[in-house]
Amino acid sequence: MGAKRRLGVGLMGLGVVGGGVAEALLNKDRLLAEEIGCQPELRKVLVRDRAKRRTVPVDTALLTADPEEILGDAEIEIVIEVIGGERPALEYIRQALLRGKHVVTANKEVVAKHGAELLKTAREKGVSILYEASVGGGIPLLLPLHRSLLANEITTIYAIINGTTNYILTRMSGEGMSFDVALKKAQELGYAEAEPANDIEGRDAAYKLAILATVAFHTIVRPVDIYCQGISRLCEVDFRYARELGYEIKLLAIAKQRAGTVEARVHPVFIPREFLLAKVDGVYNAVQIEGDLVGKLIFYGRGAGAQPTASAVISDVIETGRAICGGEQRGTQSRPPQTMTIRPISELETRYYLRMSIADRPGVLAQIAKILGDRSISIASVIQKEADDATQSAEIVIMTHPARERSVQESLSDMEGLSVVREVGNLIRVEG
Amino acid sequence: MGAKRRLGVGLMGLGVVGGGVAEALLNKDRLLAEEIGCQPELRKVLVRDRAKRRTVPVDTALLTADPEEILGDAEIEIVIEVIGGERPALEYIRQALLRGKHVVTANKEVVAKHGAELLKTAREKGVSILYEASVGGGIPLLLPLHRSLLANEITTIYAIINGTTNYILTRMSGEGMSFDVALKKAQELGYAEAEPANDIEGRDAAYKLAILATVAFHTIVRPVDIYCQGISRLCEVDFRYARELGYEIKLLAIAKQRAGTVEARVHPVFIPREFLLAKVDGVYNAVQIEGDLVGKLIFYGRGAGAQPTASAVISDVIETGRAICGGEQRGTQSRPPQTMTIRPISELETRYYLRMSIADRPGVLAQIAKILGDRSISIASVIQKEADDATQSAEIVIMTHPARERSVQESLSDMEGLSVVREVGNLIRVEG
Numbered sequence: 024m025g026a027k028r029r030l031g032v033g034l035m036g037l038g039v040v041g042g043g044v045a046e047a048l049l050n051k052d053r054l055l056a057e058e059i060g061c062q063p064e065l066r067k068v069l070v071r072d073r074a075k076r077r078t079v080p081v082d083t084a085l086l087t088a089d090p091e092e093i094l095g096d097a098e099i100e101i102v103i104e105v106i107g108g109e110r111p112a113l114e115y116i117r118q119a120l121l122r123g124k125h126v127v128t129a130n131k132e133v134v135a136k137h138g139a140e141l142l143k144t145a146r147e148k149g150v151s152i153l154y155e156a157s158v159g160g161g162i163p164l165l166l167p168l169h170r171s172l173l174a175n176e177i178t179t180i181y182a183i184i185n186g187t188t189n190y191i192l193t194r195m196s197g198e199g200m201s202f203d204v205a206l207k208k209a210q211e212l213g214y215a216e217a218e219p220a221n222d223i224e225g226r227d228a229a230y231k232l233a234i235l236a237t238v239a240f241h242t243i244v245r246p247v248d249i250y251c252q253g254i255s256r257l258c259e260v261d262f263r264y265a266r267e268l269g270y271e272i273k274l275l276a277i278a279k280q281r282a283g284t285v286e287a288r289v290h291p292v293f294i295p296r297e298f299l300l301a302k303v304d305g306v307y308n309a310v311q312i313e314g315d316l317v318g319k320l321i322f323y324g325r326g327a328g329a330q331p332t333a334s335a336v337i338s339d340v341i342e343t344g345r346a347i348c349g350g351e352q353r354g355t356q357s358r359p360p361q362t363m364t365i366r367p368i369s370e371l372e373t374r375y376y377l378r379m380s381i382a383d384r385p386g387v388l389a390q391i392a393k394i395l396g397d398r399s400i401s402i403a404s405v406i407q408k409e410a411d412d413a414t415q416s417a418e419i420v421i422m423t424h425p426a427r428e429r430s431v432q433e434s435l436s437d438m439e440g441l442s443v444v445r446e447v448g449n450l451i452r453v454e455g
Numbered sequence: 456m457g458a459k460r461r462l463g464v465g466l467m468g469l470g471v472v473g474g475g476v477a478e479a480l481l482n483k484d485r486l487l488a489e490e491i492g493c494q495p496e497l498r499k500v501l502v503r504d505r506a507k508r509r510t511v512p513v514d515t516a517l518l519t520a521d522p523e524e525i526l527g528d529a530e531i532e533i534v535i536e537v538i539g540g541e542r543p544a545l546e547y548i549r550q551a552l553l554r555g556k557h558v559v560t561a562n563k564e565v566v567a568k569h570g571a572e573l574l575k576t577a578r579e580k581g582v583s584i585l586y587e588a589s590v591g592g593g594i595p596l597l598l599p600l601h602r603s604l605l606a607n608e609i610t611t612i613y614a615i616i617n618g619t620t621n622y623i624l625t626r627m628s629g630e631g632m633s634f635d636v637a638l639k640k641a642q643e644l645g646y647a648e649a650e651p652a653n654d655i656e657g658r659d660a661a662y663k664l665a666i667l668a669t670v671a672f673h674t675i676v677r678p679v680d681i682y683c684q685g686i687s688r689l690c691e692v693d694f695r696y697a698r699e700l701g702y703e704i705k706l707l708a709i710a711k712q713r714a715g716t717v718e719a720r721v722h723p724v725f726i727p728r729e730f731l732l733a734k735v736d737g738v739y740n741a742v743q744i745e746g747d748l749v750g751k752l753i754f755y756g757r758g759a760g761a762q763p764t765a766s767a768v769i770s771d772v773i774e775t776g777r778a779i780c781g782g783e784q785r786g787t788q789s790r791p792p793q794t795m796t797i798r799p800i801s802e803l804e805t806r807y808y809l810r811m812s813i814a815d816r817p818g819v820l821a822q823i824a825k826i827l828g829d830r831s832i833s834i835a836s837v838i839q840k841e842a843d844d845a846t847q848s849a850e851i852v853i854m855t856h857p858a859r860e861r862s863v864q865e866s867l868s869d870m871e872g873l874s875v876v877r878e879v880g881n882l883i884r885v886e887g
Contacts, residue, residue: 047606047748057790058605155603161749163595163603171587171595173490174479174769299755302734316479316766317593323731323753334748337606358489 028061030344033093033124035069035115036106037086040129040156042079043329044105044336049080051337059344067093069106069115094118101343103336104128105156113137120144120152125347127339129156129332135230135246138237151346153339158231159184159308161331162324163338168238168312175314177239181454182276184231186306186326187215187222188254192272192291193304196262202255214306224253225274225289232276236287239312240280242363244287250368252290261378261449264406264420265293268376271301275454286366293376293453371428374403374453376420377435382443383410383417391444394437395423398430416445422453460493462776465525465556467501467547468538469518472561472588474511475761476537476768481512483769491776499525501538501547526550533775535768536560537588545569552576552584557779559771561588561764567662567678570669583778585771590663591616591740593763594756595770600670600744607746609671613886614708616663618738618758619647619654620686624704624723625736628694634687646738656685657706657721664708668719671744672712674795676719682800684722693810693881696838696852697725700808703733707886718798725808725885803860806835806885808852809867814875815842815849823876826869827855830862848877854885 034045048055048065056062065085073086093099094115102119104126106112113133119126121144128134134141134154145152155165159182168177183189187209194205206223209215221227229249236244254274265272270293278287294301299321303309308326313319325331381387388407395402401424410417423431431450438444466477480487480497488494497517505518525531526547534551536558538544545565551558553576560566566573566586577584587597591614600609615621619641626637638655641647653659661681668676686706697704702725710719726733731753735741740758745751757763813819820839827834833856842849855863863882870876 043748051606054606054790161746162752163599166603167595167599170774171598171770172766173773174483174486174766299731299734302731314593314766316475316762316769318757318760318763320594321753321755323755325750328750330748331750334604334606334746337748338603341605342602358486 028348029064030059030061030348031066031096031098031100032063032340033067033069033096033099033102034065035090035093035102035104035112037068037070037077037079037081038105038107039329040105040107040332040336041068042077043333044103045079045081047330047333047337055337055341055344058341059348061344061348063340063344066096066099069093090115094122099124100347101125101127101340103340104130105336106130107132109133109136116141116152117144120148120150123148123150125150125343126152127336127343128152128154129336130154131157131227131230131234135233138234139243151343153342154234155339156332156335158234159310159322160324160326160328161334162308162310162322162326164235164310164322165238167322168235172312172314172317175316177312177314178280179313180232180235180239180276180278181300181311182228182232182235183273183300183303183307183309184276184326185222185225185228185274186308187219188225188228188274189303189308190214190306192254192257192274195257195259196265196271199259199262201259202257223255225251228274228276228289232278232287232289235310236278236285240278240285240361240363241358242285242361244278244285244365248285248287248365250288250290254291256449257291258449261451264376264378267406268293268422269296270294270453271296272451273300273303277454280363283361284364284366286371288368288371291451293451295455298455369429369432371452372425373428374425375423375431376449376451376453377423378418378420378448379438380416380418380445380448382445383415384443387443388419390441391419391421391438394434395421398434400426400430400434418448460780461496462491462493462780463498463528463530463532464495464772465499465501465528465531465534466497467522467525467534467536467544469500469502469509469511469513470537470539471761472537472539472764472768473500474509475765476535477511477513479765479769487769487773487776490773491780493776493780495772495776498528498531501525522547526554531556532779533557533559533772535772536562537768538562539564541565541568548573548584549576552580552582555580555582557582557775558584559768559775560584560586561768562586563589563659563662563666567665570666571675583775585774586666587771588764588767590666591742591754592756592758592760593766594740594742594754594758596667596742596754597670599754600667604744604746604749607748609744609746610712611745612664612667612671612708612710613732613743614660614664614667615705615732615735615739615741616708616758617654617657617660617706618740619651620657620660620706621735621740622646622738624686624689624706627689627691628697628703631691631694633691634689655687657683660706660708660721664710664719664721667742668710668717672710672717672793672795673790674717674793676710676717676797680717680719680797682720682722686723688881689723690881693883696808696810699838700725700854701728702726702885703728704883705732709886712795715793716796716798718803720800720803723883725883727887730887801861801864803884804857805860806857807855807863808881808883808885809855810850810852810880811870812848812850812877812880814877815847816875819875820851822873823851823853823870826866827853830866832858832862832866850880
């Protein structure tokens, strides 16, 4: 083993994920050498603060605060980027590729926003950039899409792909917790950050969906193409109605492809309780993919955390290492990317759950039904609960048949103009 | 496109799966050409009866009943074997490899029993044999294990991997159907064969488990190494008790690896109802894999059927085609197979559900408890239902704490010798 050629590796970032990667690289060095055919050698680790005390048993002599020590080291052939965030990670990755280094990254934001450019640079320089860890933590998703499912036209992606929000929704649904309390619990357990907006507002899920849809549909879907709505408006009462109607509420990342057009959106969704996705609880992720041949597939696992993410990063390092050391030559052939039109959310056609508070007086439901009917929105069912005497208002819930988003939004504006409508509580799209 | 080099393909078998593969090859010829880099050309199809009427739109001029027309055709570089069964498929595959042809097969029996030999032959001849479709239909399993999960030591496999039995169990559990009625329904719907023993007795699941465990554990697990028990002894009453106790009954294929030893077994299992695997219904398959880094993963999808199986076969054809046409060179490096000891079922340690019919008279439970206690089997809970006056017998159900299989079987023999034990109804292992 000692005689084996050494493979220089540079690690950028030594936070939670970086620590997991460093640990796996060190603990599994024999396994890695066997799988790759040469011995990976961690030569440098980029950190912000060299003096900070760390639990990872990395030789402090390897730590550096200067990216140039990695980017400029000719012995380093693979750069692992696990800093996260758009900047400065993007520039480091770009520089690594331009200097002929292979890159493995877990950075969903960089890949979602700049993947096409980086892949082009990599191709021009004859190196690779792999990013399995950027979506779904340790769940194998991109490799199966890139290879195992090639015979399929992928038509649909339904993904529970943000553990923070799924944890919050699980507690809201299971225990009747309010959003604020559930978020606080998530923060206490380290499942949500102190600044949780990126997760709560669905942006994190949108980055991951952009990556998944780009690979699955052989086209380019960018974060700006994705309609995005978070979970902070969901109330306890929505979960109660969902249960009553046979649904569960999940934050889904959804992408569909048909006839050269793509729709991509992240928002809370009513899904039937008997769907397997409705049963995915806590911080777990699950990605449902439908292809014309294979039908419905689900991939389920831990979507975050040091070790699952390290699992994906290290497997990409092995892939890359084999290409470098084993003389493996990747076939570059693949379907040319297709140009697809992004369908705006206003053209979405789906079913809707609508909850509102109305004046408890005769004829109100008729007024609301007329507004919907005038825009060809057909009502599937109505629940009207007994009125609250004190406020003289009643709560009604309407489930529609499939309707056009634009018409629904216009109806909503009209209703908000009615004096008898006290408040539109929530509008939630229904799938399945 | 027309100028592209042609890639000769021979198809052996034109049954349900073969028809799906032929259809996909013909319908997706443009996609295949783009992905592979040269145009696959179906040159010959081996069938038993050339005159039989078929619905697949394959040019009848391609049909042949003589395997030599494929094996001896120098233009055929990839042989797809979807005949199924051990013979004559094994000999065809062996011959194809020996004559330097790449092989793609969906044949679980051949791969489970002869995989090691065939892989060796392929290596010697510089060709490949791929078999993603042999396990789990279209669900990507072998490629993720071979590549995405390489950084992990896989410790556990729990697999619902036979659609026929899962369909039967789903109906027995959901509708209180008897085994015989549920089997008949499955046969009417084409989910079970007229001769269902291979599925019902767990042999089909054992073949697939042998393949999965061999790949996951980097060792050789053969069908004869796998303890195998079918579902025909399950009664309605077992499902009732399962529900009462918070469990679901599934036929699981289980393999575990620790400290250089492997256990592998297929039998009915009580699993907690809240486990996601307990919620996998009907003909769907699900494979749960646990790795040291990645934690728990589940892969879910259709485990059989023409199109899902074709999805896996065609993706293997693309992989193979790229290697041939794109000059892709596979890194041959990988961990050397480990020698592991197979642990016999008698050494299994797990929990047990035991249902028996006993004489309704004082002191009987004490006698049974003593037999268990004498062999250090500890009782976790007992359910005794009111006695049946007519037969003067009562039914009791015992759940044990973890116990050794050998001790449990010995206790069972002892109990069967007791005059007060009318009948041992069922013994079912408990997981989770």
